[in-house]
Amino acid sequence: MTTENRVSVQLKGLRKVYGDAVALENFSLELAPGELVALLGPSGCGKTTALRILAGLDTDHEGQIIINGKDIASVPANKRNMGMVFQAYSLFPTMTVEENVAYGLRVRKVDREKRRAKAQELLELVGLGSMGNRLAHQLSGGQQQRVALARALAIEPNVLLLDEPLSALDAQVRTQLRDEIKRIQTEVGTTTLFVTHDQEEAMAIADRVGVMRHGVLEQCAPPQEVYLNPTNVKVAKFVGAMNLLPAEIVSSTELRVFGHTVALRASDTGAPSGKTGMALVRPEQLSLKLGDGKGPASATVVSRTFLGPLTRISARMISDSSTLFISMPSAQALQFVEGSTVDVDIHATSVLLDA
């Protein structure tokens, strides 16, 4: 059931202030028709504000909201045709599941038979076809959010807005529903904005991830890109684990880390040579070999954490007592028992510098 109304969304120069606090600053984002973009960031970074502005639930902001070429900034929330799923359970407690799903059609005065059929179709889509007569409180949290998703989709919305829909659920249900949201979104094809503070969730579900910090959109790119090629140190530190290694600036394009010369990531080039800073290196960009403790990158294994296919090792540098995290296939990690002396090696071709 692919809907025909695939729309593009442009948010241009949004700015929102609550009292003295700036919630959103010069926020611009485009969503292609049918695209799923996740806004990722810590709480208070402005991601929910951006979503609520798009929904029309937060007003008094600067900037434009353009849907299919039309600025809808002055259109009230109930005329915007946005499907929204909230973090808190938001089903209407006095209505049955089916009435909840059909609610948007009821207020649009769609006749009863049509809205029942549509509600049933959507309940099937979210896997709750037989639950139509239940009341919200008779469902589990995961089921309630499925119904909320069906309710949001029933109006064939221009844009689907998901405001941390999985945060209140336990881990297993969360993963399951996450995959299902992705499946349903792909099937229905509705342009979707998804807000979350969970990196894994954002990475797993989104076509593009927008990383936000202090009301500013730092980077918006496909998940791999954000992880492997963060535009700046802030993004790099927020997304995934990151080691900070002492580095010496050799030239405007090169660094020296553990005796290796590594290219400096384009966006951060131009640092004065001869100075030092911290190179940002992912745990999987480091490797270990057993050593004698005399090399420039000698360390002692402090602990090993078995994570299934991968093992994460933490090691303390002998030179400055800083702690590093190295992740490697579990089979390889067996030789590095706690207390063994190792040499750390770096595999990154280019890194960011935190000067």
Place this chain on the structure above:
Amino acid sequence: MKKKLNALNYLVLLGASAFFIFPIIGATEFSLRANGATTHNFSNFQWAIQQDGFKTNLGVSLRLAILTAIAVLVLMVPTIVYLHLGGARWKRLIEFICLVPLVVPVISFALGVSTAFPTFLQSTVYELSFLYVIISMPYTYRALDVGLSSIPLVTLVEASRASGASMRQTLMFVIVPTIRSAVNGAIFLAVALSLGEFTLAVILHWDTFPTWIANISQGHILAAIALSVLSLVGAWLIVLVFAIAPKSFRSNKAQEAAA
């Protein structure tokens, strides 16, 4: 979140219930007495019902009660919802206004009304409904405020708005059904107050059921008590109608649609 009641809770509940129930039982028993308390039957009720003016005055009071209940809902529900949704800065003021009727003596209230109310309103008995709305505000405000505090109002309203509902639809389809018991409580308070109010009606020279009962009681005290019991039952019946009507209206519509 269901909390288990402990012994003290039960004691308070029991005490409070007794406080309400015993007078009602007493009045009912009294109203049924006949032949100098030797037998019990409905003769007092029968006598009262046959008196002149029973129907007219009961009719007037019932109409006043229904009008008052409707006015309370139309005025209070949207106002208190607004206070909960973002008008918090007005909350203290509105709370204060709703408490004023408790401290203003009814006499001065009535005098104020007879000088300040527009004459076209003063020429009809329904002016009393306006006044009943006002004197019931301290109670109806509490009932509705507590009801709205107990639900996730903001989320429900936003979910409804995002679904495309206007504020009026949100009130009718989502909020009022969700706080149904609080709404019923407010209706009961407004109805009971309208059916029992005496002072304002007398001072403003209107004949209502309570003033008529007062007249009757001068000749036949048992009948007057019977009538008081009757108006209490009447109040319950009206609330019952308000509580059941929306549901049966809905199921009727469902049957029509199915047919």
